[in-house]
Amino acid sequence: MLPFALPERPAVTRIRQRDTRELRGSPGPRMQSMAGFEDQYSDIVDYIVRITDEIWVDRAIGRIYDTYDAGCVIYSSYGVVRSVEDVVASTVMTLSGFPDGEAHHLNVAWSGDEAAGFYTSHLGYSQSTNLGASAYGPATGKRVGLRFCADCITANNRIHTEWLVRDNGALVRQLGLDLHDTARRVAEAPRGEILTLSVPTRMDGQAPRRWYDGPTDTVQGWVAHHFDQIWNGRRLDHIPFHYAADAVAHWAGGRVASGPRNIGALIIGLLASLPDSTIRIEHVSWSDETDGVIVAVRWVLEGTTRPGGMLGDVPGGRPVFVMGASHLRFGGGMIVEEWTVFDEVGVLAQAYRA
Template sequence: MSDTETNPKSKGAPFLRNEENVLQVERRDYPDLAPTGRPRSQSMDGFDDIYTDIVDYIIRCTHKIWDERDIGLIYTHYTHNCVLYGTTGNIYNREDVVRDTIQRLVSFPERRGMGTQVIWNGNDKDGFYTSHLVTGSGRHTQYGHLGQPTGRPFVSRTIADCMIHRNMIYREWVVADQMAIIKQLGLDPNHFAARTAKTKFDAGLISLDIGENRRFLGQTRPAEKPDLSHAHNDIEVQTIEMLHEVFVKRMFGKIAEVYAPTAQYHGPLMKELYGVAAIVHQHLGLIGSLPDASYEIQHVASNPSEEGGTKVAVRWVMEGHHLGYGILGELGDPTGKRVQVMGMSHYHWKDGKIVDEWNVYDELSLLVQVKLGQLAEAA
């Protein structure tokens, strides 16, 4: 790959790719990812001296804040007006990020968040964009936002996408699989979702149904071709085109063409699926619950992988109505309520096929949205 790649939709405008020796997560233990004495391997103007590259920055500061409990680093790593977009609500300032972090750690004092992979693009002049897949584990041992401690262990996945400039995160999207934690702790998802929805409703929030989504207009067909403006190289173009075929055009047979026969799927509720048929059924089940849903890609990044091939990160949003049956069994019978799904996916392409997919979205968020709509309707 050359130092400058061409964005396929920008008429030859260059997309700068740093080819320096940036760390990769998958094959390294934590001490190697947060080294001492390693010389800076990437231009990091404006970043603290301790960070050798953008992957070191994300892995190290996340570990220090969440595992070593140096929560005060948020003040030097987030802007005062940062925006954090979550699946059940947003945060609009740094002080609330500090408060939210403390509250979550109160309930799970043994929690550990292990970096699984970091996919990134950008540079220190224009800013970096990172997509950080974390596998978190711990036990529910203290009273907190989930109520009385159950003492049970849990493991779940989270993907956090960050926009960073000169050591400061100024925008972040977090998709945490809260439903996986709720179920593993033996809590009732419907009770927890109803309580969350009631809190939001009492604060004046309701779910407004604004009619047709953006998948098509009136009686027209879905768009034949996808918007490739987010792509920076051929593998990102291929990923966007595959997702358009599957989620916009509903051509689920495309999965059999693009995925390797031995592909693995790492999904919500810590699902581990193997083979094309299981992956088709998983994605079909999501659309089954929201059969009119649109699918919009918001960001794409990719890196060559030391394991061979390329890893691609995609942040996406689906909007639709709960009109059918699918994998979202906790929603029960179709309610007709409008819901939005914010999700993030990582794909490992190797020899022209997808061999691994990591997919994170939160079914608990959908349940909260349905119950919020029901509260608004009853009122």
């Protein structure tokens, strides 16, 4: 049972609770219409999993030219990239610093079709050893693991738009580095194109803004209500209505919370660092997986910094945005597991740069 209705659509590859070697075996027959895509892919989930493994595990870096548009646009907390050559260069640099990486696919939610383009939200976990110099300094020899979420729009076998979020806060901590010192160094680096956002303020004129109070029988309506009421409306007393009593949340920085009250503490911690912030939902997609339906939400939280809370001793009064993604797994009509990814280093770098 779900708290909303989902439309019918083609069945695609399920990846959860499956061995990676099985996923990389011979693809099955084409399961959905994918005009312009290579014949080897059975569906859009199979496409995302296979090209990720080819590029990052097999080191077939040149496959980027086959699977990314020449003028692709990549958005992250650090700015905007507008060239496939920049994607190739960034991949080479990352693999140089972490050459023995392995990728684990946690979920691929999707929406769209061959005419409009497919939207995918790929939640993954990578493990590697820092054996070379990286953007964070000399090699440390330490084994690290972090979650990432790559939201892509793909048409005719090529990704043309991507939003990339990596849990670099967890990475930096595992490297043994200070989070704020690292953010200061990132802030001092030359800047490229800056991502400009405009999230609604908390006031509508002189009155408090009215948050979403519309229908919740669709996945989009339910998500709008969930984030508006809890995050924007600050009604954390609604959390027990949305999360199971034993729900588990995996958050940025390696944080884990169990139960509605502790999950609420995570949200309060982030809001304490951005007390005037407002969250905006940018896209919603979903997957019908082995262990339940998973709803993927890409969002942006924008506000003004204040020392304290999850971001620690951040400079106060600095406008910043948090580009984030949450994958919510449902069971019995409630959220039973959540993965929320955002980049603490990228947010802190904005504050130190402002």
